[in-house]
Amino acid sequence: MSSDSSPPVCPPDPKPINAQNSPDESVTTACFSSSSANTTSSPPVDIPLSWPPDSKLTLDWIRHFSSALDWSSRNLPPSDFPSVLPVSVFDSLVLTASKILHKEPNCVRINDCLSLPDSAVVVVGDVHGQLHDLLFLLQDAGFPSDNRFFVFNGDYVDRGAWGLETFLLLLAWKVFLPHRVHLLRGNHESKYCTSVYGFEKEVLVKYDDKGKHAYRKCLGCFEGLPLASVIAGRVYTAHGGLFRSVSIPKSKRSKGKKNRRIIFNPEATPLSLGSFVELSTARRSVLDPPWEGLNLIPGDVLWSDPTMKPGLSLNKERGIGLLWGPDCTEEFLKKFHLKLIIRSHEGPDAREKRPGLAGMDEGYTIDHVVESGKLITVFSAPDYPQFQATEERYKNKGAYIVLKAPDFDDPEFHSFEATAPRPEARAYYDYEDVIDSDEELDLASMVTAK
DSSP: OBOOOSOOOOOOOOOOOBTTSOTTOOOOOOOOOOTTSOOOSSOSSOSSOOOOTTSOOBHHHHHHHHHHHHHHHHHSOGGGGGGTSOHHHHHHHHHHHHHHHHTSOSEEEEOGGGGSTTOEEEEEOBOTTOHHHHHHHHHHHOOOBTTEEEEEOSOOSSSSTTHHHHHHHHHHHHHHOTTTEEEOOOTTSSHHHHHHSSHHHHHHHHHGGGHHHHHHHHHHHHHHSOSEEEETTTEEEESSOOOBOOOOOGGGBOSSSTTOOBOOOTTTSOOOBOOHHHHHHSOTTOSSOOSSSSOOHHHHHHHOEEOSSSSEEEOTTTTSSEEEOHHHHHHHHHHTTOSEEEEOOOOHHHHTTOTTSOOOTTSEEEEEEETTEEEEEEBOOSSOSSSOOOTTOOOOOEEEEEEETTTOOSOEEEEEOOOSSOOOOOOSSOTTTSOSSSOSOOHHHHHHTO
16 A cells, blocks of 8 residues: 655644643644755744753644754754754753653553554654654654554664654654654664664764763663564564573573572574563663673564574574574464564665565565464665665665554555655765675674673
């Protein structure tokens, strides 16, 4: 089901609504500035933006924020970003969002949608700093509201030129509607990836002498992002996908009360799928998930990939996470009474190197169809990656998925073209030399980046 990329007609501006009073309070859809027609010399709203005196965001505040971000991306150099969002307002936004995120469980259960008439859940894949495509997606899908939930599957930053704006806009939506907007963590929400793929440099350029401070605050916020969600008890979503069991056999524990050690060698331990109980106890606050030791689940959830080869194996191509086949998808769905797995993590560059799996031309693929349900990959950054343009450019569409009541397990696919023209921008990383698809990771650098 394709969506036209031209912006829809805007309804009248709504009255400010304080969504923090009640998670079920209705929200009127607002018109946000079109990302294709905001190239005037003067800003469409008053800048710099200020933090509300009562620290409660309104829909009008987010509307103004979106317009300001769109306008500044087209009219101001990156170093002028503090004239739009002063560091004091940045601090308030990130701190408020971090407090909300850190209180959420590793796996968020989204069940409120079951009790609301005509409710829907929108699942979004990687956006990678492509602000203008995100602005279009939000308007095309229908903005978050009382009966319209959003699950973002991670990778908000890196590669694209507006990772900071993208991440902050989504944090604003999270603060405004904490029970309707769910932000999961991607593998790029890490210190290692952001130091390689541009986000760290982007923040340093945009906040200058306050850049290191702002970057540290973003890393702290990354630590709080949940790892996965279960929608209506039927749909599991995560950035990478499935994860292993890390239960330690009793025979592996050394005897005695003193100097007790737990011996765990992932290479020697037979792989099996993990449980939601194990997922709930994983330590997600580690910025760069380990590929060895006991805390392997976050790395699996963020970095793993499906394959058409049966079984569960180590993901040696990436150097972290797992590869799992259709039999594992069936086992996971059946064991936990699920119908769908929706993951992201693979753009057109990655899929080009994955024999047996479909390409990402339409922004989504159906990877496994098994007796109990399906495995789907959704990728929401069209014409990706922004700067690695070659004669063989993929020119892929982006996509998002809509799950509707009453069952929420019959996905509607909405593909869309990239917003054009994109504002001119410089890359914040050496895109000609950096690998395309996160493969062949320098794990030693990941250790030193912690």
